[in-house]
Amino acid sequence: MVLHHREGRFFVGLRPGSGTVRTAHLAEPGGPHNARTGANHFETRRRRVRDSHKPCATPGFGWIKIAWIQHACRTRACWARGDREPESAGGARASRVRLPGCDRHRADHSQRRLLQSAWPVVRGHGQHGRDSANPRGRMSGSSVANGAQARLVRIAPVVGLVLVLLTEACSGVKPAPPPSPPGTAAPQTAVSPGQSATNVAPPDARARATATPSPAPATPPAKKEPTAQDVAKRKTPPLDLASLEQRLKDTKAVGLFTKIGLKNQVDDLVNQFRAFHQEKLKTTLAELRRQYDLLVLKVLALLQDNDPALAAAIAASREAIWAILSDPTKLATI
Amino acid sequence: MSKHATGWILTTSMAAFFAVVAPAEDDAWVKRDLFTVITLQGLPCGEVVSVTTRGDNDHVASCKDGNRYHVFLNAQGRVVVERQ
Numbered sequence: 491m492v493l494h495h496r497e498g499r500f501f502v503g504l505r506p507g508s509g510t511v512r513t514a515h516l517a518e519p520g521g522p523h524n525a526r527t528g529a530n531h532f533e534t535r536r537r538r539v540r541d542s543h544k545p546c547a548t549p550g551f552g553w554i555k556i557a558w559i560q561h562a563c564r565t566r567a568c569w570a571r572g573d574r575e576p577e578s579a580g581g582a583r584a585s586r587v588r589l590p591g592c593d594r595h596r597a598d599h600s601q602r603r604l605l606q607s608a609w610p611v612v613r614g615h616g617q618h619g620r621d622s623a624n625p626r627g628r629m630s631g632s633s634v635a636n637g638a639q640a641r642l643v644r645i646a647p648v649v650g651l652v653l654v655l656l657t658e659a660c661s662g663v664k665p666a667p668p669p670s671p672p673g674t675a676a677p678q679t680a681v682s683p684g685q686s687a688t689n690v691a692p693p694d695a696r697a698r699a700t701a702t703p704s705p706a707p708a709t710p711p712a713k714k715e716p717t718a719q720d721v722a723k724r725k726t727p728p729l730d731l732a733s734l735e736q737r738l739k740d741t742k743a744v745g746l747f748t749k750i751g752l753k754n755q756v757d758d759l760v761n762q763f764r765a766f767h768q769e770k771l772k773t774t775l776a777e778l779r780r781q782y783d784l785l786v787l788k789v790l791a792l793l794q795d796n797d798p799a800l801a802a803a804i805a806a807s808r809e810a811i812w813a814i815l816s817d818p819t820k821l822a823t824i
Numbered sequence: 825m826s827k828h829a830t831g832w833i834l835t836t837s838m839a840a841f842f843a844v845v846a847p848a849e850d851d852a853w854v855k856r857d858l859f860t861v862i863t864l865q866g867l868p869c870g871e872v873v874s875v876t877t878r879g880d881n882d883h884v885a886s887c888k889d890g891n892r893y894h895v896f897l898n899a900q901g902r903v904v905v906e907r908q
Contacts, residue, residue: 745857747895751864751903
């Protein structure tokens with residue numbers, strides 16, 4: 491058995507003297523058997539591939555790479571910079587994958603770079619280090635068993651998953667819709683829970699359905715500017731006091747003593763409003779409003795961490811509840 | 825060790841663990857509730873460090889700043905916080 495060194499690679503001749511027959515490749519210089527540097531030749535190859543794509547490359551793969559490629563699909567930054575499509579360092583060309591929703595060339599570029607990064611892993615796992623297309627990447631039997639190879643074999647499924655996720659992520663990127671003119675923006679109307687969606691029609695559609703066709707209007711009617719009250723009325727959801735009360739009773743965000751204490755304070759405030767409307771209490775509506783705001787803030791502070799949905803509902807009903815409290819006729823009904 | 829013995833030991837350990845953890849969680853919940861009630865009344869209490877239960881809905885809370893409060897429900901169904 492003779493050790494040869496030819497063209498920068500080491501070979502061991504199994505039949506000395508015959509010259510060309512049956513030589514087994516040991517390792518590349520700087521490979522896993524290089525005791526001086528201790529470097530893994532797969533790491534070296536991957537770093538070489540990565541460095542050749544420096545302008546567009548991101549370190550490592552995984553979620554960062556997915557996010558970057560998705561960003562590149564969206565912004566076309568990589569393609570617009572005029573980066574050249576990289577050549578495969580190991581001579582192995584990754585197959586082009588056409589991704590729906592992305593520019594084909596850009597997607598091929600990203601896919602190929604990712605495949606090139608993962609190529610040693612796939613080759614080492616699936617072919618046990620034997621790659622006829624790339625003789626420089628051949629591995630001896632001893633290198634299959636080393637720790638770096640085992641680590642690469644472990645992350646091979648992760649790379650596959652990354653590719654699948656990448657395909658899904660790029661297919662989900664949709665072009666931004668063209669901006670609609672301000673006059674044709676869809677109006678936002680609040681829908682009450684009991685109101686079905688079919689009953690809700692945009693005001694323009696309703697106006698079109700009820701309007702009779704006029705022969706030729708001389709001048710178009712001037713559009714009425716929406717007042718602040720109209721906007722507030724449109725944004726305020728309908729008040730359901732019974733539902734809010736039941737949700738406050740059922741919530742687990744506050745304890746029993748806290749609930750009873752809050753109920754005591756609410757009852758006290760409602761009694762103050764009743765006394766104010768009956769002119770038995772000498773105070774002002776502004777003072778009652780201050781107390782009301784303070785109580786609502788207490789409730790919101792207690793609920794916002796553990797029951798944010800209920801806190802949002804109460805905050806949205808704030809003005810509606812005030813409208814009831816400040817109106818003696820409405821207050822008498824509750 | 826047989827599978828039955830292993831399962832028995834595991835079940836017993838889990839039961840013991842939850843028997844210890846559940847009251848601790850209840851205690852923390854009561855402390856938090858009492859602290860909220862005390863502060864809702866506008867009374868000072870940095871943190872409730874210990875609770876002594878006298879009966880149903882009747883507790884004495886000791887605060888970190890040294891204050892002690894008797895928190896209970898009176899006959900009218902109102903929460904009363906008395907400083908002691």
